[in-house]
Amino acid sequence: xxxxxxxxxxxxxxxxxxxxxxxxxxxxxxxxxxxxxxxxxxxxxxxxxxxxxxxxxxxxxxxxxxxxxxxxxxxxxxxxxxxxxxxxxxxxxxxxxxxxxxxxxxxxxxxxxxxxxxxxxxxxxxxxxxxxxxxxxxxxxxxxxxxxxxxxxxxxxxxxxxxxxxxxxxxxxxxxxxxxxxxxxxxxxxxxxxxxxxxxxxxxxxxxxxxxxxxxxxxxxxxxxxxxxxxxxxxx
Ligand SMILES: [Zn+2]
Numbered sequence: 001x002x003x004x005x006x007x008x009x010x011x012x013x014x015x016x017x018x019x020x021x022x023x024x025x026x027x028x029x030x031x032x033x034x035x036x037x038x039x040x041x042x043x044x045x046x047x048x049x050x051x052x053x054x055x056x057x058x059x060x061x062x063x064x065x066x067x068x069x070x071x072x073x074x075x076x077x078x079x080x081x082x083x084x085x086x087x088x089x090x091x092x093x094x095x096x097x098x099x100x101x102x103x104x105x106x107x108x109x110x111x112x113x114x115x116x117x118x119x120x121x122x123x124x125x126x127x128x129x130x131x132x133x134x135x136x137x138x139x140x141x142x143x144x145x146x147x148x149x150x151x152x153x154x155x156x157x158x159x160x161x162x163x164x165x166x167x168x169x170x171x172x173x174x175x176x177x178x179x180x181x182x183x184x185x186x187x188x189x190x191x192x193x194x195x196x197x198x199x200x201x202x203x204x205x206x207x208x209x210x211x212x213x214x215x216x217x218x219x220x221x222x223x224x225x226x227x228x229x230x231x232x233x234x235x236x
Contacts, residue, residue: 051090054106055097064229065090066127068101070111076118078126080133087111091123093131094232098123128233135194135226136203138219139168139212143204147216150204152177155213159184164213165220166190170197173210181211189213190220192227 051062067088071077079088089110091097101107102118142148149158158164169181171193185191194200197208204212214220 053092053097053101054089054104054110055091055094055100058092060090060092062090064092066093066130068107068111068123070108070113074113074116076107076111076116076123078123078130080126080130082130092232093127093229095120095124098127124233128230131226131230131233132195135223135230138223138226139194139200139214140203142214142216142219145216145219147214147219148204149213149215150206150209152180152211155211156180158213158215159187159189163215164189165217166192166214166223168192168194168200168212168214168223170195170200170210172196177210190224192224194227 049062050059051065052059053065054068067079067082067084068076068091069079069084069086069088087110089101089107091101091107099120102120102123105115105118107118108115139148143150149155149164155164155167164184167181167184167189169178169191173181181191195203197210200212201207201209214223
């Protein structure tokens with residue numbers, strides 16, 4: 001089964017400048033110049049391409065699935081970067097799909113490696129970490145685009161201007177911050193819990209940060225989807 005197209009990244013996982021229309025040749029593990037990137041239009045088309053979950057056999061956009069690879073140690077692992085070379089198998093980031101994929105050896109079949117014991121719990125833990133990184137990356141991209149209000153004063157201002165699309169409050173935020181966030185949620189602003197004050201502050205290059213507001217609707221929507229997947233991992 002063809003589970004995916006060859007990826008267009010070099011071995012360091014960096015995006016390469018679009019090249020002229022050279023036929024794309026798969027060069028697994030090849031040294032030297034990597035496969036040229038597709039034209040941006042092609043990239044956009046493949047972004048939401050459909051894949052089959054090797055757990056439930058359901059079809060979903062690759063954005064809704066996590067990618068599994070055969071890791072360097074021979075174990076099946078979640079492809080944290082989503083861009084590792086070689087074959088990939090796709091799974092819904094839901095516990096039941098990981099467990100089905102593990103028990104039926106669907107991942108190994110797709111990766112064309114011999115059946116091996118696959119630890120469903122370890123995969124769930126890796127998927128959780130991968131989702132957390134994705135959420136962190138999205139928050140950072142909002143900051144880089146200057147579409148992130150950081151800290152209570154900035155968030156108050158954003159809510160007053162009605163520019164706050166999504167509020168993120170850390171799990172260890174103080175009662176005052178939580179109460180304010182819940183009032184804003186009651187007034188119709190999306191609210192999700194994420195990270196800790198120290199960890200969020202560190203990733204934003206600040207001291208401790210207990211609350212941020214995402215001002216960009218697209219990034220807010222992607223973050224909401226990512227958090228909903230966290231919830232599915234916990235429940236499923
Ligand atoms: Zn599934």
